[in-house]
Amino acid sequence: MKRCGNPHVVVTDRCPSYLAAMKLIGNERRQETGRHLNNRAENSHLPFRRRERAMSRYRRMRNLQKFKSIHSSVHNHFNFKRHINSRIRFKQKRDAALREWRDLLVA
Template sequence: MPTEPATYPGYRFPAAVIHHAIWLYHLFSLSLRDIELILAERGVVVSHESIRRWCLRFGTEFAAKLRKRRPRPGDTWHMDEVYLKINGELFYLWRAVDQHGVVLYILVQERRNATAAKRFFKRLLVGLKYKPRKIITDGLRSYGVAQREVLPGVRPRTSRYLNNRAENSHKPTRRRERQMQRFKSPEHAQWFLSAHAMIYGHFRPRRHLMTAGQYRRSRDQALRIWRQETCARVVE
């Protein structure tokens, strides 16, 4: 008896279509309607609202699976915060990356004071069994307060010019913010950026440090892991 395409329970579209749509949405600066058109060209008729629900339902789940598969971060962490304007109000996106540019954690908060910095540090360390050797931040004093309380044994370094790694990691966020015409709420920003940072980063190695062969192997491995972590049961 032939088997039907793998699917997720409760969804009539094949799993391959669903995780491909999520891949397109998080990896490229495409709108939901753009993805609707791409799928239609391939013979898959689905509305952009269905794609939006797929991303809401599975995006965070897929990102969490990729997070478990990522290699251990480096021992130097860069931290930075950037403002987000949401419904006319200013919020701050806190971000931590290692020296290789791998995003460790992000958090959207209303403030950037010491309390917010300590909350960010504590959320960052949840589930981690190791601590960095060095933390590099900009001149915001809140980081120093949080570091002395939460990570007292870590060597801090404050430098505007050494923190380019964290500042550059904000660029994909800015592109998506413009394309989406700003985020609708802090919760929406937190949901989307948490998933986007992990899925986007999974497929974006530091290509300028690789040979062509190394890059192709890295790309193939990333695609293989993506298929493994987004697989679904087969209905017989």
């Protein structure tokens, strides 16, 4: 912002922390929050928001780290990216993963 000057308009989502930051730097009147104005930023932040939502349930870092280590291995085991695979291939991979998962639980 030092090189280019203050922006005319800053498009953000409705997250309250953005309003606080805009007040801090003196751009609160230039902030725009609209329904479709911020689609690119919103979609890029979805994985972070999902992670933050899961992290907010834990008060201790140790419990969060236990959850994260287990969740990441399970998520990677069952995440097949449906938009890339055909329905038949997706079902084959899912069934194989479920069989392997059940074998792990029995053993």
